Amino acid sequence: MTGARVAVVGIHGHGASHIRNVARLAEAGRAELVAVADPQGADDLPASVQVFSGLDELLAATEVDVVVICTPIQTHVPLAELAMRAGADVLLEKPPTASMAEFEQLSAVVAETGRACQVGFQAQASEATLKLASMVAEGQLGEIRGISAVGKWVRKARYFQRARWSGRRRLDGVDVVDGAVTNPLAHAAAAALLLDGSTGVDDVRSIEAELYRANPIESDDTSTVRITTSRGTPILIAVTLCAIDHLEASVIVHGSEGRAVLTYQSDLIGDTKYGRADLLENLLAHRADPSVPLYVPLAATGGFTRVVEAVRTAPDPLAIAPELVRWEGEGLERRPIVLDVENWIDRASDDLALFSEIGAPWTTWTTQPREMS
Incomplete structure (x- = not known):
């Protein structure tokens, strides 16, 4: 059992904690880290993990269930929209958007795609x-x-x-x-x-x-x-x-x-x-059973x-x-x-x-x- 296929975008700094968390869930058979995207590249990842410079390249090359986004604030909305339109659910770091206009834009994408978007307010x-x-x-x-x-x-x-x-x-x-x-x-x-x-x-x-x-x-x-x-x-x-x-x-x-x-x-x-519950774990539970509410939709x-x-x-x-x-x-x-x-x-x-x-x-x-x- 490998669980949901997870990709992490932005793996340096705080992003490294998301890599560790996916590894923890992988040990329990809940998730599998299949790819990462970061313009700085990646070191010390298993050979099975594909590495890309951007999310667009990642989504074109491999199928993922969940995308974790831990990138600069101004990139949140375009990356989250890209992931959801590709059929993935999203764990998006805070703050989710830099303006109300962006918030309304992203909310419309959530409604249109029916994908889950959990925000990283732990x-x-x-x-x-x-x-x-x-x-x-x-x-x-x-x-x-x-x-x-x-x-x-x-x-x-x-x-x-x-x-x-x-x-x-x-x-x-x-x-x-x-x-x-x-x-x-x-x-x-x-x-x-x-x-x-x-x-x-x-x-x-x-x-x-x-x-x-x-x-x-x-x-x-x-x-x-x-x-x-x-x-x-x-x-x-x-x-x-x-x-x-x-x-x-x-x-x-x-x-x-x-x-x-x-x-x-x-x-x-x-x-x-x-x-404390884990937000990614909660997102995976929601994917498996939509009656399980997200902590931070x-x-x-x-x-x-x-x-x-x-x-x-x-x-x-x-x-x-x-x-x-x-x-x-x-x-x-x-x-x-x-x-x-x-x-x-x-x-x-x-x-x-x-x-x-x-x-x-x-x-x-x-x-x-x-x-x-």
């Missing part, structure tokens, strides 16, 4: 995330005052120099929207929306975005975004890639009867550890894509004043530390407030809520 398959979402829905935390997503991460120059698209809002005239909110800490925003039961396109009423940067990049690395959902819940995202220390991101539910903290990378609610990322669209159309991130930034390291290890950013993130989270509303020293402007059409 935290959505965490028992911890789903348990807390159930607690919120059942009123166990009382009336929800709001939800906050907090990220205090470290990214060095190496991160922004790993690829041409890294840290870019646009590249060669194409939207990329690679910023703290929309890519490295995208899981935090997506999990917060899931906890509120507001994952769909129509579940978001308005979005306010304040985007800043300490790094010499186009995109944001220190930002607050406030989402107001259709049910009236404020969701405050406060994140930075310029912290003193790299800490696990968390999503906090503020209720009248209690406060719950989800540490989604470790599958924790408070100190209680939960398990494309439609369930519509609310998050509203956030991407708000960031995409927001004014370019403002540079944080040099006197508010301390630099450490040299060369590829060089990184900025925004002074006291951890304190300002905590205050924003507690107050469900934008940086400008609490007087963070780098703020000089405020956006206004924009009603979502």
Whole structure:
């Protein structure tokens, strides 16, 4: 028994984890890695695995059941469409698209082809995330005052120099929207929306975005975004890639009867550890039995894509004043530390407030809520 025939597109960096995961499923007879596509080529793969420079060549040469796409953001839609039109189901890394227009385009392809498109928000398959979402829905935390997503991460120059698209809002005239909110800490925003039961396109009423940067990049690395959902819940995202220390991101539910903290990378609610399902395994189960629901179908990322669209159309991130930034390291290890950013993130989270509303020293402007059409 060899299981589903799987191809992986983009096998370096995070893509390597997908190769390992297919190998794990192959040992259980659930999947077989038949081909990969990457312009950089491939090393250390079994001789049975065919290697191609692009997905079009791969699909022309071999039959596959599932295509895993782990490529630059701006390539997601054309590659996913190519795979689905060839009859394959898709596991697509996050963020699925760089704009609402692309999201609508890809949604139309899903509807037309009838193929499955699972999006790589792994935290959505965490028992911890789903348990807390159930607690919120059942009123166990009382009336929800709001939800906050907090990220205090470290990214060095190496991160922004790993690829041409890294840290870019646009590249060669194409939207990329690679910023703290929309890519490295995208899981935090997506999990917060899931906890509120507001994952769909129509579940978001308005979005306010304040985007800043300490790094010499186009995109944001220190930002607050406030989402107001259709049910009236404020969701405050406060994140930075310029912290003193790299800490696990968390999503906090503020209720009248209690406060719950989800540490989604470790599958924790408070100190209680939960398990996590595998998204590819779930996609294979759905293929075998369509009554098995996907954890993260494309439609369930519509609310998050509203956030991407708000960031995409927001004014370019403002540079944080040099006197508010301390630099450490040299060369590829060089990184900025925004002074006291951890304190300002905590205050924003507690107050469900934008940086400008609490007087963070780098703020000089405020956006206004924009009603979502």
